[in-house]
Amino acid sequence: MEVSVRNVRKEFDKFPALHDVSLDIRSGELIALLGPSGSGKTTLLRLIAGLDFPTAGAILFGDEDASRKSVQERNVGFVFQHYALFRHMSVADNIGFGLQVRPGASRPSKADIRRRASELLDLVQLSGLENRFPSQLSGGQRQRVALARALAIEPRVLLLDEPFGALDAQVRRELRRWLREIHDQTGHTTVFVTHDQEEALELADRVVVMSQGRIEQVGSADDVYDSPNSPFVYGFIGDSSTLPVRVENGQLWLQDRSIGIEAKGLPEGRATLYFRPHDIELRDGCGGCIAGTVAASRRVAGTRRVELDVGGARDRIEIELPVEHPAGTNGRIAFRPGKWKVFPDTRALVPEPAPFEDTSDDKDQEIERMLATTF
Template sequence: MSVAVRGLTRRFGPTAALRDIALETRPGEFVALLGPSGSGKTTLLRILAGLDFADSGTVEIEGQDMSAVPARARRLGFVFQNYALFRHMSVFENVAFGLRVRPRAARPGEAEIGRRVRALLERMQIGALERRMPEQISGGQRQRVALARALAIEPRLLLLDEPFGALDAEVRKGLRRWLRDLHTEMGLTSLFVTHDQEEALELADRVAVMEAGRLVQIDTPERLVEAPATAFVAGFLGHAARLPGRLAEGALHFGGVPLPPLPRAALRAAPAQDGPVLAFIRAHEWAVAPAPEGEANATLRSQRPAGGHAHVELDLAGHVIEAEAPLGLLRVGQPCRLVPQTARAFAA
């Protein structure tokens, strides 16, 4: 199942929710739409589903133009953040609903509906809940019911709009691993909306990063982290320190903080021309060590164990810097020497 979006624009009064979106997915791919609230993720998903309409541009699914195809005829599964289960129906009837409302010629018989629904409930690991009502099951179980209902119609494409947003952290982690396994097992093509970067980077084959209605970069999780295309992507992913500076004389000079210059050759990314920049440095890209007062440029604010190292926070002339250090090397309040090893710089 392939999806091709070309030149998609959607306005709500004077506000552009989507601006000239171009996106293509490959059959069997899991694509995450990632961005802050208001970036256009859900609007794009609703247009794909036929629940909203673009002002310009086209949507093609398997090469077919969807502009004249109503939502009910698109054979898409849609899973909402709030589950959208029918409260007066049992788990079984919620999952069976999409099959029962098909036109008579395409509607399976009762025995076939029962077989399909029970098979799906078993696959979702909630077979014992078929007679329960939605208010009698947990949030994680409701999400599995919503997913079973979306899959009952054997969709060509699965769309998920922040489906784990209402769940606690531990339930989220278990469900997203399970969803990724289910996606692979069933050979689905899936588009998944989230504002949680950890969720997107863990689940997706590719991540499409959106900002203010624009798609600013789509790439593998590894490439997004290592080679962000814009300052927004660099700042949005990876919890990087963001510092002003200037490229000049073959080096990055930091403004307003007591850091040594970084040679241009040490930078992972930088504009070709000299001038003011924003520099992004991730926690593992700092070297930090205790130092006497005369050589120190930072002070340790806090630390906590993180795997085989300590995750530390330092005060650098009023900037809070996250870095990594060997366990037991530093103590809170200690003067330190903080030196960047590399950075990604973008024109300011």
């Protein structure tokens, strides 16, 4: 099912949580909404679900305007971080719940529901645990059951809000691969919310990078990492180093020296150079490159992080060198970035996160109540 978000705005008591957001979700894709806390990911997911309604704009499921339809009419499946399973129900009953509460004629027979639950347990690799209760499962197993429950109703769209957020790092990584496999088998259109860039980049076909209620960029993991289109995306995804520079005569300047980087087509004036700290070429001397004295050097796992003092008071820059590089003792280092990007200083470089109040627990309870009454 294709989902189109068209010029959606969402205000809470005049506070705009989403500004004019548009997004086309393709049928069968796994798309991740990635951004810091408070960037509007959950708000957008709830609008797609029908748990809340836009202040302006529309949400289409295929060609039909779903903006005012209920959760049930949209037929979406959810998994949330804390969306607890029903404690007093067995695993099989949890999975069958959405089918069991369907009105008369559309409700499958008990035997069919049982069969469907058992197929889904196979799919999520928990066969044999039908009769367990949630308290007898690990956190990771519970989230697998929650996914099976979301899939039982054969949703048109599957919505996952930080589903692995409460689990420890290793289980998260396992579940990430597992979810990708399940997605490849079942092909549901899936929207996955996370603030964890590694999770988004590894899991998703496309990543939607959000900041302060706006979409900054939509693209594959390679697109957003290799060709970030804004200072925010450059800074948010992967490591980045920045250097305040000046554009003059189509060249970049650091104080009174040209650093040998062309800046054709950019407006003259202040700008910021961005590059990846590991993506550099060392140079012997420096006619037209960046040079500085080593201010600090520390080993971090497999690399050496070196801070260079390149002149002005704010102009410290971090690069990554091989561990064996004698940076600690080497007074001066000259280099050129391999790939880089220059952004004119026309707006705040990395916006401050919006004031954030974590209301996710309340929301989950609300969702649980809703699902229990609307299924």
